[in-house]
Amino acid sequence: MTNLATLLTDSAAAAPDARAIVLDDRVLTYGALDDLSARVATMLCGSGIRPGDRVAMILPNVPHMPIAYYGILRMGGVVVPLNPLLSPRELTYHFQDAEVSLVLVWEAMAEATRAAVAQLEREVPVVEVTAAGTLQSLGEVPPMPELAERADDEPAVLLYTSGTTGRPKGAVLTHHNLRTNAELSASLFATGPGDVMFGGLPFFHVFGQTVALNGVIASGATVTLLPRFDPAKALEILVRDEVTIFAGVPSMHIALLHAAGEGPVEVPHLRAGVSGGSPLPVEILERFERVFGAPIYEGYGLSETSPVVCFNQEAHGRRPGSIGTVVRGAQLRVVDDRDEDVPVGEIGELVVAGEYVMAGYWRNPEATEAAIRDGWFHTGDLARVDEDGFYYIVDRKKDMVLRGGYNVYPREIEEVIYQFPGIAEAAVVGVPDETLGEEVAAVVAFRDVPEAETEARIDELDAFVRERVAKYKHPRYYKVVDELPKGPTGKILKRSLDLEGAGRRG
Structure with a gap:
């Protein structure tokens, strides 16, 4: 059945x-x-x-x-x-x-x-x-x-x-989409009856529903629930319920690190972290593994793909910054605007086919035809694949900043910003510019920095970034906030960022 x-x-x-x-x-x-x-x-x-x-x-x-x-x-x-x-x-x-x-x-x-x-x-x-x-x-x-x-x-x-x-x-x-992806998720994490999954991802969202609910139930494991994510409560649950797998979006990993301080944190049963929903900065991945003593496996998927189609799999090894390799039952390609494959290492749009792709959009044939062409679902994500078959998300197609004819990929700049000491959260976006079309702006939240010191810290951050990226890429505008706006799954909402009052540097 x-x-x-x-x-x-x-x-x-x-x-x-x-x-x-x-x-x-x-x-x-x-x-x-x-x-x-x-x-x-x-x-x-x-x-x-x-x-x-x-x-x-x-x-x-x-x-x-x-x-x-x-x-x-x-x-x-x-x-x-x-x-x-x-x-x-x-x-x-x-x-x-x-x-x-x-x-x-x-x-x-x-x-x-x-x-x-x-x-x-x-x-x-x-x-x-x-x-x-x-x-x-x-x-x-x-x-x-x-x-x-x-x-x-x-x-x-x-x-x-x-x-x-x-x-x-x-x-x-x-039924086939979700059942097979749940079984896949359980096999990717080697989930079994002795495992306890952290259940802080909302089940109304596809990531939590497949990985932390259906995948758990398929394998006879246990899920311990947290109705509203709170990092202190999450730490308590990890220890109290002997959690073996922590599934979360990057903002959850960041919040846990903030709550844990310098660590290390004793969570002896934790054997794996799972990250998805948006790209996980490499700096956060490395800090999480140092503090909690468990590897993070990053993967990729969308609501329209049930969701998991790419993952850092044990058999192929892990590569920080990568979403891993294609999973069984899925096919991936990186294509140009004519839907033709781009050469290895070059950037194009990631498209997906296989048994996890949705049947279509509900009673919306126009949107379905625009998204699924010749059997391939167009994700809207810019990616590249290396010679070993590891995929890397560069950015959302619509988030790319076109500055004076040059493509600037916000995720690349965000990765650098997260390496700066004291950064809690960061997002890079494009803002209109009369001369260049778009200019690069960064919105950041610091950890434990007094308001009187924020201007000096921004100057230091600006110098830090300028040393590490090409001149056309570094942000010209910065704004400091207490916290970045997030959606229901903890994903940073770039469209909700308020750039009013952002200060220009250089």
Whole structure:
């Protein structure tokens, strides 16, 4: 059977008493997760939901989330996971676009959800999920005995992109897409029943959903949840729950390092860190490994690719700064504007094919045709590949700065900035310039630098960067902030940077 929920039913049959989900002192075994999700399936069917219907799910990383997730899947519904921080206006758009038939929402977000549903032209039931009452009420519902049959190519999850280049689009991920990528993730990290995965990545996002939820459940391991990322709490969880694999985005690794100080930190069970979502500065990777004593494996993927398609794999060795080599089941190329391969070492757009690529954008054939050409999904990321098959993300195509006819890749400058002592976060962007078209600007956050000393530190940073990059590349504008704006997964949002008040240097 193809149904993605078989990841859970198979593991529950093998070890029903094993720990599946942990949240502080609460533990959900595989048997309990299996049983409760089967009761959710019955509840949904009783509410008139049929196979193929879309069910929106607005839940943080609490045990109720996987219960609802696998419950929707096992009755044949399509999961539409949404960020709990969306506004009512944004929720209304998603409900309309996905044509959802029912909404499951965490109690804290119920008011915004009802306001969003009120703007729809049709009735959509809202089921409020509460910490205290929902699990008890499920006890009154009989479990659905069988899983709905689903074909490989049928939708399992409708995953909305972040909308950085327009209105969010729903990537249609099939049962086959997600099941095979979960199995791949488990094999990449050699995850097994004795492992404990850190569950701080939001499960409504593809990285957390595949790597920290589906991949864990597929392998019979345990995931320990942190509903809202806090570095001090994360450190506590790493030790308390004997975490073996830490999965996070770069800002999580940076925050952990800041909380840990100079280290080293004693986390004897930690055997690997996993990074994705955005490029991890090499300086951060090396510091994390020194402080926590575990290697970081960086990989790459997108919502549209389920997500993992490239990874630093044990068999091929690790290369800091690289996203690794192509994984089984995927194909990668680096192409020019005519979709022809560029020579080894040269920069082009990364395109992806294979069994993890989405079926398309939900009811948006124009966007699908623009993104998938001749079977290749165009990522919008600029990359290069070396002679050994290791891929390197240079930057987002749209983030490249064109300064006086020269291409400047912000990530290259950010890597240098992160080498400067005391840098907490950094982002490099282009700003309009009448003479050159665009000029280079850097926004940085320092660690423990008094405000009175920031100008002097910027002068030092500017000199540091100028020594290490070509003249046309170094930033002419700098701005110091307390913290850079981030999205729900902790990814730095360059489009939200405020450059007002940035000072010019040189």
